[in-house]
Amino acid sequence: MYSFKLKPAHRQKRHLLCDHTALSPSASAVVYLTHRRLTSRQDLIQVNQRSKMSLTAKDKSVVKAFWGKISGKADVVGAEALGRMLTAYPQTKTYFSHWADLSPGSAPVKKHGSTIMGAIGNAVGVIDDLVGGLSALSDLHAFKLRVDPGNFKILSHNILVTLAIHFPTDFTPEVHVAVDKFLAALSAALADKYR
């Protein structure tokens, strides 16, 4: 599924052509291209392939607002989510066989949970380009850690459970859907380099 927008130089010219308040950006872009007798000149337009269920502007603002609220407790949430994952989905322990203690609340779990939530917080900051922003982490997970990407969904579920526990009134259905979409997009970006 493709969406497109005019490259910056041509957006100005589009505005000269049509009252841009009456038409949506895409519609006025179509008017502009038709006026220039063009339908798909690559030098004028950027084509963005929309990934499935891409984040809308509203999703991004809901996620940013919610992450602002939880940032003080991010370390606690990360540690708890990781501990819950290791306890409720014991197969995930295989990736941490080098830790002495895998119980919730142990030192390695707390430390690593904090690392994970820090990375997720950074991802909120690059939410407009998750694939680019997470490129190095994707390399790490693909080639060094070789974590089966199915596990990203499992950790995401445990993050949602932990958020529901710590922020029961803020974690409304509307926030839930935006955060679930964000974590899914993040997981896809993390798996981007796998093959």
Place this chain on the structure above:
Amino acid sequence: MVEWTDAEKSTISAVWVKVDINEVGPLALARVLIVYPWTQRYFSSFGDVSTPAAIMGNPKVAAHGKVVCGALDKAVKNMGNILAIYKSLSETHANKLFVDPDNFRVLADVLTIVIAAKFGAAFTPEIQATWQKFMKVVVAAMGSRYF
């Protein structure tokens, strides 16, 4: 079919006894319809499910949420017999309602999240693990008559 230790059985009963079916059922089903909007395809006869507010206030959604939790109640009280309890429900969902069985796992996960929100820190990782094992068995039983 499934082995339950005494500790697991008492954990699940202890969780369930604190769950108000009439509150949690509607909340969980409404949340599924909001977070995974394609599930609304099964509820076209339920009236207005066009917005989160409409879904949360829809009486038919609430009623069905209670029905789902009622069936779970039977499973909690007959944990040795979950496959048999869900046999005809599974057949109905497979052959009459044509519900994709992946939705049972989705509903189970959302129900876990709603229960976690109610219980707070009392829903410990160990309790979550046992509860999710129970959910996994129920989901498998619901999918058991699909071929």
